[in-house]
Amino acid sequence: MNAVSTYVSGAELDRVSSRDFLRYDDSGVNWRVVEGYGTVIATHGRDLPVVLGSPVQLIDHSGRRLRVETAHGSIAADAAIVTVPSALIAEESIVFRPLLPKKTQAALGLPLGLADKLFLSLSHAEEFDEEIRLFGRTDRSETGVYHFRAFGRSHIEAYFGGRLASELEARDDVGFVDFAVGELVALLGSNFARRVKPLKLKRWGADPFSRGSYSYALPGKADCRAELAAPVDNRLFFAGEACSRSDYSTAHGAYLSGVAAAEAVIASQKTRR
Structure with a gap:
């Protein structure tokens, strides 16, 4: 649970x-x-009309109009x-004046909770049914869940949450891969390690504009x-x-x-x- x-x-x-x-x-x-x-x-x-790469640093609501200070200047609104x-409001990443x-x-x-995703390529993917999921372990909470062949694609979506995700984020990217491969090998045999390669990892806790997942x-x-x-x-x-x-x-x-x-x-x- x-x-x-x-x-x-x-x-x-x-x-x-x-x-x-x-x-x-x-x-x-x-x-x-x-x-x-x-x-x-x-x-x-x-x-x-959208401007990217211009994070807001301060919102002054003390005057008749708002003054929004960004990395590239001030906006009145x-x-x-x-x-x-x-998480960013809690950290006061944007300063409100008055507070x-x-x-x-x-x-x-x-x-914000933490739920990180690692994508692995999967060779000979046709041996697995589409859209199946495997739990790494059922005897502990610190485990990943592995979604095989989402949309029929030849990859695995590995999902890590809570304290486990936090602990893995404290390591480098290889730590995520090693953990996932270790659980998959325990389920599917040692030869399975040769069938997967890392594609993409999202570390939500390390994202300065998120600080977490949801x-x-x-x-x-x-x-x-x-x-x-x-x-x-x-x-x-x-x-x-x-x-x-x-x-x-x-x-x-x-x-x-x-x-x-x-x-x-x-x-x-x-x-x-």
Whole structure:
């Protein structure tokens, strides 16, 4: 059960709020995208003016208009939607002036779990059925799950969560590969090591713009999601999966919270006029 919790929440059961967990609304519809979510986002927003490589450092909401300081200069705005992961708000990577201690505390109650993926190429893949999964071990929680031939492709998607992922991130990339190959060899025999090669690894905890994978609520902190999502002075709005009461940890939860925030911004502008 603990292993499954690390895949679902990115953390072991003792760290996860049962109330928050029970609020999750699983629609049973979770689509994977062959081209990747990056392609979905780029396509969906292709007509929008977007500036990349310009991280926000400070949002000053003390004046009549907001002043947003970025790595490439200042922007004045009537309103803004903050969509950064909860870990960055907790770390105060973006400085709010005046400070927003309630937001910081809410974000601290919603840490990001860790769920890392390693992709391995697989030779003679046709010997395995498509879309099958193997657990590395069933007698301990520190184990990986291995998804064979996703979309019929000749590769294995290895998935590591919770403390195991954190421990592996403390090593180099070879540590992930050695762990995965060790578990697969134990399941499928020593010759299997020659059939796999590393393709791609994503270490979410090391990503400076994420600091983790997706949020979970600490025990007693389930209501932090509402606090994090609440607007400030009808000018600063917040969105992202951590702001979703029942669809957290998902792309659709992040998207729907963003739509709600955008609609709230539009409504606030009409009121001002």
